[in-house]
Amino acid sequence: MARLGEFERIDRYFRPLAAPGALGLGDDAALIDGPTGEQLVLTADAIVAGVHFFSDDPADLVARKLLRVNLSDLAAMGAAPVGYLLTTALPASCDEPWLEAFARGLAADQAEFGIGLLGGDSVASPGPATLSLTALGRVASGRAIRRNGARAGDVVFASGTLGDGALGLKVLKGELPALAPEHCRFLAGRYHLPQPRLALGGRLAGLAHAMIDVSDGLVADLGHICATSGVGARIAAPRLPLSPAAAAAIAAEPRLIAAALGGGDDYELVFTAPGAAAAALSDLAAALALGITAIGEIVPGEGVAVTDRDGQPVAVAAGGYRHF
């Protein structure tokens, strides 16, 4: 039997096991009762050397990305981070200097995000470095922003810029040799060190109807919002917010717009809100010095449709972003 995709595997084998707080495994994180007036938010991700990161990536960046990817899931629920548990299964090649750098990366991000290590496990493995992190956050009771609240008529917004993560991976694989060095550095940095949008996520309660972070790609992740909300979405490709580096890459090679539509690893927030929220969002964008861009709208129906500058449909590869 052919191996099912990971989404299908989760659907078939793990969703039936979900506890009520798991939200059907259909959200960025689980919600459980916390101290009075709060809910605790739990999420976990695993990464494998050679699959989700390069074996020779600097260990401090591997650590920080693993942590930030999980913090991004907390941000996507509107939660604030509390701490994390970490398990490492490491081959002999992850020696003491590697581990020292790995711990240094964690320490840097603990300071940056005001969190601490709560526990974990450290084991040896004959296989590739395999790292699993469970992040714990908190949110005011009833204020978590789910994926299932999008309504027809909502505007779709994205934070920051899209496509940088996927283009950064192309830079690291040597696939964009003609791009200016400063653009290459920027994009590689966006791939290696995502910025979880915790400040923004925490300010969107009462404004956003539905939210997700872009880990698998805009179309795939917005598709999760549409599927769980029972709606469709229309995205205008020319409105996607691009960094100068991504804009330069796409100007030189227009098909690279696919990185902004279907590429993953951006860890920006995509959310839906009524048009009336636009002024408040504009204020918020200014206060946070973070772009918030209207990129489309929620419509009745299903699925995510993308149009080009002439209003013509743009084909996007199904299934979202696939890792290298």
Next chain:
Amino acid sequence: MARLGEFERIDRYFRPLAAPGALGLGDDAALIDGPTGEQLVLTADAIVAGVHFFSDDPADLVARKLLRVNLSDLAAMGAAPVGYLLTTALPASCDEPWLEAFARGLAADQAEFGIGLLGGDSVASPGPATLSLTALGRVASGRAIRRNGARAGDVVFASGTLGDGALGLKVLKGELPALAPEHCRFLAGRYHLPQPRLALGGRLAGLAHAMIDVSDGLVADLGHICATSGVGARIAAPRLPLSPAAAAAIAAEPRLIAAALGGGDDYELVFTAPGAAAAALSDLAAALALGITAIGEIVPGEGVAVTDRDGQPVAVAAGGYRHF
């Protein structure tokens, strides 16, 4: 540089990262504030095929053991289980039937322990199956039983029987060919399917001063209690509670007593309590139909000393149990 042991790695690289609730990574689990009157308890363990379990072990038993090992950590804090997050990094050889069996094992234990899956991640890996589980429990505020409360004069107690896990592994490796088949089945079962002592752990608040579960071996794990409590312990080898199967194996080969002293994977509770608690513990043992055996005492000083039937010191390999 030679690779440090996992304990040393945790000491050097991870302990400096510990949050206050992590209890210095020196306990079975972390404690954080929960709903009014409760604390939440968090613990994580990772296992790797070929290191912590056999690649051809039945997948349902792998799943259940992974879950139970974590539940045992909750039991060792006196906590009740709530749910868990699971990440799986699986090679192609873990096919759909494997995964179906794995999920079936989880479902069986979810029903048995009244818990549910809260989240996780499922990724492909070119390496051995690597599974990481974070378990969440709850305990009345201030009632968690730590490792650091042992006092000179306390009696050391153990639940159930010791050595079965390590002897079960020997059975599975074909190293006990002369042992009767029913004993072999019992020991292999104890290795594959530990019984987290949740009912006992939950009833020991107010009785036990310090507690741990036996995962690395009695001497190593009691040594953790001693180190964090600033005391020593004396254990009488003839008082160790043995199953009929373990007793038969040791009668035939006396050196196998090392399995009860230094072998891991028993997941029994070892705790210290004042001698005055003996009557209450006896009642508890009867109520739970679970043996609770006094095996030694806490003394001033440090380290765990073991004596034989003649009161002579027994040498125990340092560092506790090492996996195959």
